Amino acid sequence: MAIIRAFKAFRPTADLASKIAALPYDVMNSEEAREMVKDNEYSFLHVDRAEVNLPNDTNIYDKVVYEKARDVLDKMIQDGLYVQEDKPCMYIYRQTMNGKSQTGLVICAAIDDYINDKIKKHEHTRKDKEVDRINHVDYCDANTGPIFLTYRNQAEISKIMDKWIQNEPLYDFISEDGNGHTVWIINNDSDIERLTTLFKNVDSLYIADGHHRAKSAVEVGLKRRKENPGYTGEEEFNYFLAIVYPDNQLEVLDYNRTVKDLNGLNEDEFLSAIEKNFKIKVSKEAVKPKRRHTFGMYMNNTWYELEAKDGTFNEEDPMERLDVSILQNNLLSPILGVDDPTKSDRIEFIGGIRGINELEKRANKDMKVSFSMFATTTDDIMSIADGGMIMPPKSTWFEPKPRSGLFIHKLS
Incomplete structure (x- = not known):
């Protein structure tokens, strides 16, 4: 049984979505990130790689970097670059590369599912990378980059999503790498409830990409629980931002x-x-x-x-x-x-x-x-994760990668 839920996302205004949306923080180094933001003041790398706003010799793990990330995100929201939904919603996110598309559901996943191994892993994480993202999430009080999850396809889930993509999208743009990005909102309570129920019939979710982001989100959630001993389990810090894709949508590259x-x-x-x-x-x-x-x-x-x-x-x-x-x-x-x-x-x-x-x-x-x-197959990933095993390093490469900055999940 997988637990998912809708959330009141902060998301970019329609006219700025294409400029804000950025590649995940971990696919480039600081020098490359600085180059990417030179001509784009709106790029979400100003948040996800906040050292780009600071002198070149800044230690990327210094406290000042995380403070800057928080300040930039807060200012983007205050300046109206982002809007927040007035009710919890889900979203559909389609990416298209070289004529082929993958379509996933943007939701919040439960940290308890990660802890209890209902969200299965196939990679080890490195402590230094964990600490970096723990600090980033904690200072920003938000999940800013979605974890890339997959599950064994269920026809009824896909049927509901197919219905909603007939509507006018919130965003529809081509990023600088030539990939297409289209987003639809699901704001109907009965369909949200039905999707939530259907995922309770999904045995497991699997991390395809984003092991460090997932572990860090969970660690921040546990930290907040200690800071709030009377927590009920419904607080936002008990959940983290994710996109769940049916396995038949994914292509693993070599x-x-x-x-x-x-x-x-x-x-x-x-x-x-x-x-x-x-x-x-x-x-x-x-x-x-x-x-x-x-x-x-x-x-x-x-x-x-x-x-x-x-x-x-x-x-x-x-x-x-x-x-x-x-x-x-x-x-x-x-x-x-x-x-x-x-x-x-x-x-x-x-x-x-x-x-x-x-x-x-x-x-x-x-x-x-x-x-x-x-290329390693999605079936390989699931089989190894089901067996509680860890894949050899550098076994999988997923493309296209979900963009960061399109959905912000605030923890409080």
């Missing part, structure tokens, strides 16, 4: 790898070592894998197609059968010596949105060998 060196091997020795666990074939063109357990490899201006041999993994094990696990366990670790990719400075990860050309570019410039991957 998350590729590039490595700096061959771990002391020459190219012939490296290829010979690979042949133990992979079939190798030279390709006349760039290899973007079209099926599971196959990989592209680019080295010295040559593309190779690799296929994992039988016996190198257990197809019945949801973790072992992941392509990221197969590559890690049979090549990156035993041959290239990258035992812990989260701590090694010899490996980098490249989201599939950047394309095959980026793998070639890096291997030709400052790396030695690149690997293209077949």
Whole structure:
């Protein structure tokens, strides 16, 4: 049983929505964020990456950054850039990229569902990143970026959403990356109640993207409970901002790898070592894998197609059968010596949105060998989360990413 509820969102005025909406805070560094806001005073990065309003040498984790985030958000609301609904509502958010759309329901999810593992996770979180977002949420007294959740599709939920998208949208714009963003409001009490009831029949929600945002929102909620020992459970700090997408709407992109060196091997020795666990074939063109357990490899201006041999993994094990696990366990670790990719400075990860050309570019410039991957599936994510397991690092890349700043959930 999943608990969702409507909320009285603060949202941008229609004329400013396209200027305010911003990419999530964690897909760029400070320097990139400063560049993005140079010509846009309304960008929500002024809140989500508030160091852009401060001198370049400001420590991004300094208290002054969180105070600035709070002050900027408060001023945006005071200046009328945002309006607040006069009653709790839900929203439908559709994103379109390269002609393909994903449509989700904007709601508030319960921190207790996260604590009780009704909202399932597939990644570990890092403490430093948690603390950053805990401070941001706490100072702003708001969830400013939605957590990206998914669930196993239910026809009746989709039917209600399909009815509402026949109406005039609140927002409909193209962002600077060429992606479309359309938002509709659901403000009918009976439909909101019906959706709330239908989600009680959903066994689990799954975090697709936003593990740090989710953990931080929960930690702030628990902090507020301690500060308010008489809390009833209905207070807004018991809930956090999320967008829930049916699993059939999502496309997971590949998350590729590039490595700096061959771990002391020459190219012939490296290829010979690979042949133990992979079939190798030279390709006349760039290899973007079209099926599971196959990989592209680019080295010295040559593309190779690799296929994992039988016996190198257990197809019945949801973790072992992941392509990221197969590559890690049979090549990156035993041959290239990258035992812990989260701590090694010899490996980098490249989201599939950047394309095959980026793998070639890096291997030709400052790396030695690149690997293209077949994308992890939504079923893989759910199976691993259901089993209480944690996926290998950098297993999934979701695109398009929900924009921040379109919906603000105030905690008090």
